[in-house]
Protein backbone atom coordinates (compact mmCIF):
# COMPACT_ATOMS: atom_id res chain seq x y z
CA UNK A 1 0.00 0.00 0.00
CA UNK A 2 1.35 3.40 -1.03
CA UNK A 3 1.85 5.95 1.69
CA UNK A 4 -0.33 9.03 1.26
CA UNK A 5 1.60 12.21 0.43
CA UNK A 6 0.45 13.94 3.63
CA UNK A 7 1.49 10.95 5.74
CA UNK A 8 4.87 10.95 4.03
CA UNK A 9 5.30 14.72 4.57
CA UNK A 10 4.45 14.51 8.28
CA UNK A 11 6.73 11.50 8.55
CA UNK A 12 9.54 13.58 7.04
CA UNK A 13 8.87 16.46 9.43
CA UNK A 14 8.70 14.07 12.36
CA UNK A 15 11.95 12.36 11.40
CA UNK A 16 13.64 15.76 10.96
CA UNK A 17 12.52 16.68 14.46
CA UNK A 18 13.82 13.37 15.80
CA UNK A 19 17.05 13.86 13.88
CA UNK A 20 17.30 17.41 15.22
CA UNK A 21 16.77 16.23 18.81
CA UNK A 22 19.30 13.44 18.25
CA UNK A 23 21.87 15.85 16.81
CA UNK A 24 21.36 18.46 19.49
CA UNK A 25 21.72 15.87 22.29
CA UNK A 26 24.78 14.42 20.66
CA UNK A 27 26.24 17.94 20.35
CA UNK A 28 25.47 18.52 24.02
CA UNK A 29 27.35 15.33 24.69
CA UNK A 30 30.17 16.37 22.39
CA UNK A 31 30.53 19.57 24.35
CA UNK A 32 30.58 17.99 27.76
CA UNK A 33 32.02 14.49 27.64
CA UNK A 34 30.37 11.20 28.50
CA UNK A 35 30.39 8.83 31.48
CA UNK A 36 30.34 5.03 31.28
CA UNK A 37 30.13 2.49 34.10
CA UNK A 38 32.85 -0.11 33.44
CA UNK A 39 32.64 -2.32 36.52
CA UNK A 40 30.02 -2.53 39.26
CA UNK A 41 32.76 -3.65 41.62
CA UNK A 42 36.52 -3.65 41.34
CA UNK A 43 36.54 -5.56 44.65
CA UNK A 44 38.92 -3.09 46.29
CA UNK A 45 38.43 0.65 46.49
CA UNK A 46 40.86 2.38 44.11
CA UNK A 47 42.98 4.45 46.51
CA UNK A 48 46.03 4.09 44.24
CA UNK A 49 46.09 3.55 40.46
CA UNK A 50 48.91 3.02 37.97
CA UNK A 51 48.55 2.29 34.27
CA UNK A 52 51.17 -0.18 33.05
CA UNK A 53 52.64 -0.21 29.53
CA UNK A 54 50.59 -3.33 28.72
CA UNK A 55 47.25 -1.55 29.19
CA UNK A 56 46.54 -2.97 32.61
CA UNK A 57 45.93 -0.81 35.62
CA UNK A 58 47.22 -1.78 39.04
CA UNK A 59 44.73 -0.81 41.71
CA UNK A 60 45.29 -1.12 45.44
CA UNK A 61 43.85 0.11 48.70
CA UNK A 62 45.15 -0.99 52.17
CA UNK A 63 45.51 -4.37 53.84
CA UNK A 64 44.02 -3.21 57.16
CA UNK A 65 40.44 -2.47 56.08
CA UNK A 66 39.19 -5.91 57.06
CA UNK A 67 37.69 -8.01 54.26
CA UNK A 68 37.48 -6.42 50.81
CA UNK A 69 34.83 -7.40 48.27
CA UNK A 70 37.00 -9.79 46.21
CA UNK A 71 38.53 -13.12 47.24
CA UNK A 72 42.12 -14.14 46.65
CA UNK A 73 42.36 -16.80 43.90
CA UNK A 74 42.57 -20.56 44.53
CA UNK A 75 41.51 -20.33 48.17
CA UNK A 76 44.67 -18.43 49.12
CA UNK A 77 44.76 -16.48 52.37
CA UNK A 78 47.16 -13.98 53.84
CA UNK A 79 48.39 -14.73 57.35
CA UNK A 80 49.76 -11.59 58.95
CA UNK A 81 50.19 -11.47 62.74
CA UNK A 82 50.94 -7.76 62.43
CA UNK A 83 47.72 -6.85 60.59
CA UNK A 84 45.66 -4.67 62.91
CA UNK A 85 42.27 -6.00 61.76
CA UNK A 86 42.43 -9.54 60.33
CA UNK A 87 45.30 -11.93 61.15
CA UNK A 88 43.94 -14.28 58.50
CA UNK A 89 42.48 -12.56 55.45
CA UNK A 90 41.30 -14.45 52.36
CA UNK A 91 40.39 -11.32 50.38
CA UNK A 92 42.56 -9.30 47.98
CA UNK A 93 43.60 -5.69 48.58
CA UNK A 94 45.07 -5.15 45.15
CA UNK A 95 43.80 -6.03 41.68
CA UNK A 96 44.94 -5.81 38.08
CA UNK A 97 42.37 -4.29 35.73
CA UNK A 98 42.74 -5.21 32.06
CA UNK A 99 41.56 -2.12 30.17
CA UNK A 100 41.01 -3.83 26.83
CA UNK A 101 39.22 -6.93 28.17
CA UNK A 102 37.49 -4.93 30.98
CA UNK A 103 38.40 -7.68 33.46
CA UNK A 104 39.66 -7.77 37.04
CA UNK A 105 42.27 -10.16 38.48
CA UNK A 106 42.92 -10.23 42.25
CA UNK A 107 46.53 -9.88 43.44
CA UNK A 108 48.28 -10.73 46.69
CA UNK A 109 49.86 -7.83 48.51
CA UNK A 110 51.39 -8.99 51.80
CA UNK A 111 52.11 -5.84 53.79
CA UNK A 112 50.19 -2.63 54.32
CA UNK A 113 50.26 -0.31 51.29
CA UNK A 114 48.05 2.40 52.85
CA UNK A 115 48.85 5.92 51.58
CA UNK A 116 51.96 4.83 49.74
CA UNK A 117 53.65 5.98 46.54
CA UNK A 118 55.38 4.63 43.47
CA UNK A 119 56.58 4.99 39.92
CA UNK A 120 57.20 2.91 36.84
CA UNK A 121 60.87 2.16 36.17
CA UNK A 122 62.46 2.65 32.71
CA UNK A 123 61.87 -1.04 31.90
CA UNK A 124 58.15 -0.80 32.70
CA UNK A 125 58.17 -2.50 36.12
CA UNK A 126 56.12 -0.81 38.82
CA UNK A 127 58.15 -0.07 41.93
CA UNK A 128 55.95 1.00 44.83
CA UNK A 129 57.27 2.11 48.18
CA UNK A 130 56.18 2.33 51.79
CA UNK A 131 52.80 2.42 53.44
CA UNK A 132 51.79 1.91 57.05
CA UNK A 133 52.57 -0.44 59.94
CA UNK A 134 54.35 -3.59 58.62
CA UNK A 135 54.54 -2.00 55.15
CA UNK A 136 56.21 1.31 55.91
CA UNK A 137 59.79 0.26 54.95
CA UNK A 138 58.78 -2.18 52.20
CA UNK A 139 59.51 -1.85 48.48
CA UNK A 140 57.18 -3.82 46.21
CA UNK A 141 57.88 -4.69 42.62
CA UNK A 142 55.32 -5.64 40.00
CA UNK A 143 56.77 -7.14 36.81
CA UNK A 144 54.65 -5.78 34.01
CA UNK A 145 55.55 -8.05 31.11
CA UNK A 146 54.67 -11.53 32.37
CA UNK A 147 51.60 -12.44 30.30
CA UNK A 148 49.07 -11.56 32.92
CA UNK A 149 50.27 -13.91 35.65
CA UNK A 150 52.53 -11.64 37.70
CA UNK A 151 52.00 -10.69 41.29
CA UNK A 152 53.65 -8.39 43.84
CA UNK A 153 57.17 -9.21 45.06
CA UNK A 154 58.07 -7.59 48.36
CA UNK A 155 61.46 -6.41 49.58
CA UNK A 156 61.42 -6.00 53.38
CA UNK A 157 63.52 -3.04 54.58
CA UNK A 158 63.90 -1.85 51.01
CA UNK A 159 63.70 1.70 52.39
CA UNK A 160 65.95 3.43 54.93
CA UNK A 161 63.10 5.40 56.51
CA UNK A 162 59.41 4.77 56.88
CA UNK A 163 57.48 6.40 54.02
CA UNK A 164 53.82 7.17 54.53
CA UNK A 165 52.33 9.96 52.28
CA UNK A 166 55.64 10.35 50.39
CA UNK A 167 56.10 11.38 46.74
CA UNK A 168 58.16 9.45 44.19
CA UNK A 169 59.59 10.66 40.90
CA UNK A 170 61.51 8.88 38.17
CA UNK A 171 64.95 10.44 37.57
CA UNK A 172 67.02 10.80 34.39
CA UNK A 173 69.54 8.26 35.81
CA UNK A 174 66.84 5.57 36.02
CA UNK A 175 66.41 5.65 39.81
CA UNK A 176 63.40 6.91 41.71
CA UNK A 177 63.63 9.57 44.35
CA UNK A 178 61.33 9.08 47.36
CA UNK A 179 60.61 12.38 49.09
CA UNK A 180 59.22 13.05 52.57
CA UNK A 181 56.26 11.31 54.12
CA UNK A 182 54.75 11.82 57.55
CA UNK A 183 57.43 13.06 60.01
CA UNK A 184 60.17 12.41 57.44
CA UNK A 185 61.96 15.61 56.48
CA UNK A 186 64.35 13.87 54.11
CA UNK A 187 64.60 11.94 50.84
CA UNK A 188 66.21 8.74 49.58
CA UNK A 189 66.63 6.84 46.31
CA UNK A 190 65.60 3.46 44.95
CA UNK A 191 67.30 1.24 43.88
CA UNK A 192 70.15 1.72 46.37
CA UNK A 193 73.66 2.02 45.02
CA UNK A 194 75.19 0.12 47.94
CA UNK A 195 75.61 0.26 51.70
CA UNK A 196 76.79 3.87 51.57
CA UNK A 197 73.40 4.96 50.30
CA UNK A 198 71.60 7.11 52.85
CA UNK A 199 68.70 9.47 53.42
CA UNK A 200 69.36 13.18 52.83
CA UNK A 201 67.97 15.90 55.08
CA UNK A 202 65.43 18.25 53.61
CA UNK A 203 64.83 21.25 55.90
CA UNK A 204 62.23 22.63 53.46
CA UNK A 205 59.83 19.86 54.54
CA UNK A 206 60.30 20.76 58.22
CA UNK A 207 59.75 24.45 57.41
CA UNK A 208 56.53 23.82 55.52
CA UNK A 209 55.11 21.42 58.13
CA UNK A 210 52.10 23.15 59.67
CA UNK A 211 52.80 24.00 63.35
CA UNK A 212 49.37 22.75 64.46
CA UNK A 213 50.44 19.30 63.34
CA UNK A 214 48.04 19.37 60.41
CA UNK A 215 51.06 19.17 58.11
CA UNK A 216 49.57 20.41 54.81
CA UNK A 217 52.82 19.39 53.12
CA UNK A 218 52.35 15.65 52.65
CA UNK A 219 52.50 14.13 49.17
CA UNK A 220 54.53 17.15 48.03
CA UNK A 221 54.03 18.10 44.35
CA UNK A 222 57.28 17.15 42.59
CA UNK A 223 58.16 17.79 38.94
CA UNK A 224 61.44 17.23 37.11
CA UNK A 225 62.46 20.57 35.61
CA UNK A 226 64.16 20.52 32.20
CA UNK A 227 67.42 21.70 33.86
CA UNK A 228 67.55 18.40 35.77
CA UNK A 229 66.61 19.89 39.15
CA UNK A 230 63.40 19.06 40.97
CA UNK A 231 60.61 21.58 41.50
CA UNK A 232 59.08 20.70 44.88
CA UNK A 233 55.93 22.41 46.17
CA UNK A 234 54.84 21.83 49.77
CA UNK A 235 52.08 23.64 51.67
CA UNK A 236 52.11 27.07 49.97
CA UNK A 237 55.56 27.45 48.40
CA UNK A 238 58.25 25.76 46.38
CA UNK A 239 61.95 25.23 45.90
CA UNK A 240 64.17 23.96 43.12
CA UNK A 241 66.34 21.16 44.50
CA UNK A 242 69.66 19.86 43.22
CA UNK A 243 69.10 16.40 44.67
CA UNK A 244 72.60 15.20 43.74
CA UNK A 245 74.31 17.87 45.84
CA UNK A 246 71.40 18.24 48.29
CA UNK A 247 71.21 21.99 47.83
CA UNK A 248 68.37 24.39 47.17
CA UNK A 249 69.17 26.25 43.95
CA UNK A 250 66.11 28.48 43.92
CA UNK A 251 63.27 29.54 46.20
CA UNK A 252 59.95 30.46 44.61
CA UNK A 253 57.54 33.03 46.03
CA UNK A 254 54.63 31.87 48.15
CA UNK A 255 51.48 31.16 46.09
CA UNK A 256 49.26 34.28 46.03
CA UNK A 257 46.91 34.15 49.04
CA UNK A 258 49.20 31.78 50.94
CA UNK A 259 46.63 28.99 51.18
CA UNK A 260 47.91 25.42 51.72
CA UNK A 261 47.64 23.04 48.75
CA UNK A 262 49.04 19.67 49.85
CA UNK A 263 47.52 16.87 51.92
CA UNK A 264 45.26 17.17 53.87
CA UNK A 265 44.39 20.48 52.21
CA UNK A 266 44.66 18.38 49.01
CA UNK A 267 44.64 20.60 45.98
CA UNK A 268 46.17 19.13 42.83
CA UNK A 269 49.00 20.07 40.47
CA UNK A 270 50.35 19.47 36.97
CA UNK A 271 53.39 20.32 34.95
CA UNK A 272 51.80 21.97 31.91
CA UNK A 273 52.71 20.52 28.47
CA UNK A 274 56.38 20.94 27.53
CA UNK A 275 56.78 22.13 23.94
CA UNK A 276 60.08 20.96 22.45
CA UNK A 277 61.48 23.18 19.70
CA UNK A 278 64.93 22.41 18.25
CA UNK A 279 65.86 20.37 21.30
CA UNK A 280 64.80 23.05 23.77
CA UNK A 281 61.85 23.75 25.99
CA UNK A 282 61.49 27.53 26.32
CA UNK A 283 58.76 27.63 28.96
CA UNK A 284 58.32 25.28 31.91
CA UNK A 285 55.15 25.98 33.81
CA UNK A 286 53.43 24.40 36.83
CA UNK A 287 49.74 24.79 37.66
CA UNK A 288 48.16 24.14 41.07
CA UNK A 289 44.39 24.19 41.68
CA UNK A 290 42.00 24.01 44.61
CA UNK A 291 42.43 22.63 48.11
CA UNK A 292 40.98 23.41 51.53
CA UNK A 293 41.66 26.85 53.05
CA UNK A 294 44.04 27.41 55.95
CA UNK A 295 42.54 25.97 59.14
CA UNK A 296 40.09 23.92 57.08
CA UNK A 297 41.22 20.61 58.54
CA UNK A 298 40.86 21.70 62.18
CA UNK A 299 37.47 23.27 61.41
CA UNK A 300 36.27 20.12 59.66
CA UNK A 301 37.33 18.06 62.68
CA UNK A 302 35.03 20.35 64.69
CA UNK A 303 32.13 19.86 62.28
CA UNK A 304 32.58 23.06 60.27
CA UNK A 305 33.06 22.16 56.61
CA UNK A 306 34.47 25.22 54.88
CA UNK A 307 34.10 25.88 51.17
CA UNK A 308 37.01 24.59 49.11
CA UNK A 309 39.36 26.94 47.24
CA UNK A 310 38.43 27.95 43.69
CA UNK A 311 41.80 29.47 42.88
CA UNK A 312 44.51 28.08 40.61
CA UNK A 313 48.04 29.40 40.36
CA UNK A 314 50.32 29.13 37.32
CA UNK A 315 54.04 29.75 37.67
CA UNK A 316 56.67 29.76 34.92
CA UNK A 317 59.49 28.07 36.75
CA UNK A 318 61.80 28.71 33.79
CA UNK A 319 61.54 32.53 34.23
CA UNK A 320 64.45 34.32 35.92
CA UNK A 321 61.99 35.76 38.46
CA UNK A 322 58.93 33.55 38.43
CA UNK A 323 55.61 34.97 39.64
CA UNK A 324 52.26 33.33 40.31
CA UNK A 325 49.43 34.11 37.91
CA UNK A 326 46.09 33.36 39.58
CA UNK A 327 42.87 32.17 37.94
CA UNK A 328 39.47 31.13 39.27
CA UNK A 329 37.84 27.78 38.57
CA UNK A 330 34.11 27.80 37.81
CA UNK A 331 33.65 25.19 40.59
CA UNK A 332 35.60 25.18 43.84
CA UNK A 333 37.18 21.85 44.69
CA UNK A 334 39.25 19.94 47.24
CA UNK A 335 40.63 16.43 46.50
CA UNK A 336 40.29 17.00 42.74
CA UNK A 337 42.60 15.17 40.34
CA UNK A 338 44.34 17.12 37.58
CA UNK A 339 45.03 14.93 34.56
CA UNK A 340 46.85 15.88 31.37
CA UNK A 341 44.83 14.83 28.31
CA UNK A 342 46.69 13.75 25.15
CA UNK A 343 45.77 17.01 23.37
CA UNK A 344 47.42 19.12 26.10
CA UNK A 345 44.23 20.10 27.93
CA UNK A 346 43.97 19.57 31.68
CA UNK A 347 41.04 17.64 33.15
CA UNK A 348 40.08 18.56 36.72
CA UNK A 349 37.94 15.73 38.08
CA UNK A 350 36.68 14.14 41.36
CA UNK A 351 36.60 15.71 44.82
CA UNK A 352 34.34 17.85 46.97
CA UNK A 353 33.21 21.46 47.29
CA UNK A 354 33.69 21.62 51.05
CA UNK A 355 35.57 20.04 53.90
CA UNK A 356 38.97 18.45 53.48
CA UNK A 357 40.84 15.16 53.00
CA UNK A 358 40.79 12.75 55.95
CA UNK A 359 38.30 10.32 57.47
CA UNK A 360 34.71 11.58 57.17
CA UNK A 361 35.83 15.18 56.50
CA UNK A 362 34.61 15.91 52.94
CA UNK A 363 31.18 17.29 51.99
CA UNK A 364 29.30 18.27 48.81
CA UNK A 365 30.80 16.09 46.07
CA UNK A 366 31.66 17.90 42.84
CA UNK A 367 30.19 15.62 40.19
CA UNK A 368 31.15 17.81 37.23
CA UNK A 369 34.68 17.71 35.84
CA UNK A 370 36.16 20.84 34.29
CA UNK A 371 38.48 20.98 31.29
CA UNK A 372 41.16 23.67 31.28
CA UNK A 373 42.65 24.82 27.97
CA UNK A 374 46.08 26.23 28.94
CA UNK A 375 46.61 28.22 25.72
CA UNK A 376 43.22 29.83 25.19
CA UNK A 377 42.46 33.45 26.10
CA UNK A 378 42.32 33.96 29.87
CA UNK A 379 38.52 34.14 30.04
CA UNK A 380 37.93 31.13 27.81
CA UNK A 381 40.04 28.50 29.54
CA UNK A 382 37.65 26.61 31.84
CA UNK A 383 34.85 24.46 30.44
CA UNK A 384 32.42 22.65 32.78
CA UNK A 385 31.67 19.04 31.74
CA UNK A 386 28.74 16.65 32.11
CA UNK A 387 28.35 15.20 35.61
CA UNK A 388 28.82 11.69 36.92
CA UNK A 389 26.32 10.34 39.44
CA UNK A 390 29.00 8.84 41.70
CA UNK A 391 30.59 10.96 44.45
CA UNK A 392 34.37 10.60 44.39
CA UNK A 393 35.52 11.80 47.78
CA UNK A 394 38.61 11.00 49.88
CA UNK A 395 40.71 8.14 48.45
CA UNK A 396 39.43 8.38 44.89
CA UNK A 397 41.62 8.36 41.78
CA UNK A 398 41.71 8.97 38.02
CA UNK A 399 43.96 7.52 35.33
CA UNK A 400 44.37 8.35 31.64
CA UNK A 401 44.43 5.25 29.43
CA UNK A 402 45.80 4.79 25.92
CA UNK A 403 42.47 5.19 24.11
CA UNK A 404 42.06 8.71 25.55
CA UNK A 405 39.50 7.87 28.22
CA UNK A 406 40.08 8.64 31.88
CA UNK A 407 39.32 5.84 34.37
CA UNK A 408 37.74 7.03 37.61
CA UNK A 409 37.64 4.84 40.70
CA UNK A 410 37.70 4.71 44.46
CA UNK A 411 36.32 6.92 47.21
CA UNK A 412 36.31 5.67 50.76
CA UNK A 413 36.31 8.22 53.56
CA UNK A 414 35.93 5.47 56.21
CA UNK A 415 38.45 3.40 58.13
CA UNK A 416 36.69 0.21 56.98
CA UNK A 417 34.50 -0.70 54.02
CA UNK A 418 31.06 0.71 54.81
CA UNK A 419 28.39 0.32 52.14
CA UNK A 420 25.38 1.40 54.20
CA UNK A 421 24.39 3.92 56.88
CA UNK A 422 27.12 6.38 55.94
CA UNK A 423 27.05 9.69 54.07
CA UNK A 424 29.45 8.54 51.31
CA UNK A 425 29.52 4.73 51.07
CA UNK A 426 32.75 2.95 50.16
CA UNK A 427 32.81 3.11 46.37
CA UNK A 428 33.84 0.09 44.29
CA UNK A 429 32.40 1.20 40.95
CA UNK A 430 34.84 1.91 38.13
CA UNK A 431 33.78 4.50 35.56
CA UNK A 432 35.32 6.01 32.45
CA UNK A 433 35.05 9.66 31.53
CA UNK A 434 35.28 10.11 27.76
CA UNK A 435 36.17 13.70 26.91
CA UNK A 436 34.26 15.18 23.97
CA UNK A 437 37.15 14.40 21.61
CA UNK A 438 35.95 10.76 21.74
CA UNK A 439 32.47 11.65 20.57
CA UNK A 440 31.44 9.43 17.59
CA UNK A 441 30.53 12.56 15.57
CA UNK A 442 34.26 13.42 15.49
CA UNK A 443 35.43 9.96 14.40
CA UNK A 444 36.06 11.07 10.80
CA UNK A 445 38.64 13.62 11.96
CA UNK A 446 40.43 11.30 14.39
CA UNK A 447 43.90 10.15 13.35
CA UNK A 448 44.72 6.45 13.48
CA UNK A 449 48.40 5.58 13.84
CA UNK A 450 49.63 2.82 11.52
CA UNK A 451 53.39 3.24 12.07
CA UNK A 452 55.50 2.81 14.13
CA UNK A 453 54.28 -0.37 15.78
CA UNK A 454 53.40 -0.18 19.45
CA UNK A 455 56.31 -0.86 21.87
CA UNK A 456 58.86 0.63 19.50
CA UNK A 457 62.09 1.63 21.21
CA UNK A 458 63.42 5.10 20.30
CA UNK A 459 66.70 6.81 21.24
CA UNK A 460 66.94 10.42 22.44
CA UNK A 461 66.82 12.95 19.60
CA UNK A 462 66.05 10.30 16.95
CA UNK A 463 63.48 10.83 14.20
CA UNK A 464 60.14 9.09 14.59
CA UNK A 465 58.29 8.72 11.32
CA UNK A 466 54.66 8.51 12.34
CA UNK A 467 52.27 7.37 9.63
CA UNK A 468 48.56 7.76 10.22
CA UNK A 469 45.22 7.86 8.47
CA UNK A 470 42.36 10.34 8.81
CA UNK A 471 39.09 9.85 6.93
CA UNK A 472 37.96 13.48 6.70
CA UNK A 473 39.90 16.38 5.19
CA UNK A 474 43.01 17.08 7.21
CA UNK A 475 44.16 20.52 8.24
CA UNK A 476 47.90 19.88 8.11
CA UNK A 477 48.88 22.75 10.36
CA UNK A 478 46.59 21.42 13.09
CA UNK A 479 48.60 18.20 13.50
CA UNK A 480 50.82 17.63 16.51
CA UNK A 481 52.53 14.64 18.11
CA UNK A 482 52.45 14.29 21.89
CA UNK A 483 53.86 11.86 24.45
CA UNK A 484 52.27 11.29 27.86
CA UNK A 485 53.83 9.37 30.75
CA UNK A 486 51.66 6.89 32.67
CA UNK A 487 51.45 8.40 36.16
CA UNK A 488 51.01 6.97 39.66
CA UNK A 489 47.85 8.47 41.14
CA UNK A 490 46.76 8.76 44.74
CA UNK A 491 45.42 11.50 47.03
CA UNK A 492 44.59 13.98 44.26
CA UNK A 493 48.08 13.95 42.77
CA UNK A 494 49.68 12.08 39.87
CA UNK A 495 53.39 11.39 40.35
CA UNK A 496 55.54 11.47 37.19
CA UNK A 497 52.80 13.05 35.12
CA UNK A 498 54.36 14.67 32.04
CA UNK A 499 53.26 15.62 28.53
CA UNK A 500 55.66 16.47 25.73
CA UNK A 501 54.70 18.15 22.48
CA UNK A 502 57.34 16.79 20.11
CA UNK A 503 59.25 18.84 17.60
CA UNK A 504 58.35 18.17 13.95
CA UNK A 505 54.55 18.29 14.20
CA UNK A 506 54.66 20.92 11.44
CA UNK A 507 56.15 18.43 8.94
CA UNK A 508 52.86 16.58 8.40
CA UNK A 509 52.26 15.75 4.73
CA UNK A 510 49.97 13.58 2.64
CA UNK A 511 51.53 10.31 1.40
CA UNK A 512 48.50 8.58 -0.11
CA UNK A 513 44.75 8.33 0.07
CA UNK A 514 43.68 9.43 3.59
CA UNK A 515 47.26 8.64 4.67
CA UNK A 516 49.76 11.08 6.15
CA UNK A 517 53.21 11.13 7.65
CA UNK A 518 54.86 13.36 10.18
CA UNK A 519 58.57 13.41 11.08
CA UNK A 520 58.54 13.86 14.83
CA UNK A 521 61.73 14.09 16.86
CA UNK A 522 62.13 12.12 20.10
CA UNK A 523 62.88 14.24 23.18
CA UNK A 524 66.55 15.24 23.36
CA UNK A 525 67.45 14.08 26.86
CA UNK A 526 66.50 12.44 30.13
CA UNK A 527 66.02 15.84 31.76
CA UNK A 528 63.19 16.55 29.34
CA UNK A 529 61.86 12.98 29.32
CA UNK A 530 63.32 10.42 31.76
CA UNK A 531 63.94 7.11 29.99
CA UNK A 532 60.66 5.20 30.25
CA UNK A 533 57.55 4.05 28.44
CA UNK A 534 55.26 6.77 27.12
CA UNK A 535 52.01 6.84 25.21
CA UNK A 536 52.49 8.56 21.84
CA UNK A 537 49.52 10.27 20.19
CA UNK A 538 48.88 12.08 16.92
CA UNK A 539 46.53 14.99 17.56
CA UNK A 540 44.44 16.58 14.80
CA UNK A 541 42.24 19.59 15.55
CA UNK A 542 42.56 18.75 19.27
CA UNK A 543 41.33 15.19 18.65
CA UNK A 544 43.90 12.59 19.70
CA UNK A 545 44.43 9.23 18.03
CA UNK A 546 44.51 6.14 20.16
CA UNK A 547 48.04 6.12 21.58
CA UNK A 548 50.83 3.64 20.97
CA UNK A 549 53.48 2.72 23.53
CA UNK A 550 57.01 3.92 22.86
CA UNK A 551 60.08 3.29 24.98
CA UNK A 552 62.38 6.31 25.09
CA UNK A 553 66.01 5.74 26.11
Ligand SMILES: *[C@@H]1O[C@H](CO)[C@@H](O)[C@H](O)[C@H]1NC(C)=O
Nearest residue numbers: 040041042069070419428429
Ligand atom coordinates in the same frame (compact mmCIF):
# COMPACT_ATOMS: atom_id res chain seq x y z
C1 LIG B 1 30.55 -7.27 46.22
O1 LIG B 1 30.76 -8.30 45.27
C2 LIG B 1 29.59 -9.01 44.87
C3 LIG B 1 30.02 -10.05 43.87
O2 LIG B 1 31.05 -10.83 44.37
C4 LIG B 1 28.60 -8.05 44.27
O3 LIG B 1 27.42 -8.74 43.96
C5 LIG B 1 28.32 -6.93 45.24
O4 LIG B 1 27.49 -5.98 44.60
C6 LIG B 1 29.61 -6.25 45.67
N1 LIG B 1 29.33 -5.24 46.64
C7 LIG B 1 29.59 -3.96 46.42
C8 LIG B 1 29.20 -3.03 47.50
O5 LIG B 1 30.11 -3.55 45.42
Ligand SMILES: *[C@@H]1O[C@H](CO)[C@@H](O)[C@H](O)[C@H]1NC(C)=O
Nearest residue numbers: 066414416417418420421422
Ligand atom coordinates in the same frame (compact mmCIF):
# COMPACT_ATOMS: atom_id res chain seq x y z
C1 LIG C 1 31.89 0.51 59.26
O1 LIG C 1 31.90 -0.88 59.34
C2 LIG C 1 32.55 -1.42 60.48
C3 LIG C 1 32.52 -2.92 60.39
O2 LIG C 1 33.04 -3.35 59.18
C4 LIG C 1 31.90 -0.94 61.73
O3 LIG C 1 32.62 -1.41 62.86
C5 LIG C 1 31.87 0.58 61.74
O4 LIG C 1 31.15 1.05 62.85
C6 LIG C 1 31.25 1.11 60.46
N1 LIG C 1 31.41 2.55 60.44
C7 LIG C 1 30.41 3.39 60.27
C8 LIG C 1 30.78 4.83 60.20
O5 LIG C 1 29.27 3.02 60.19
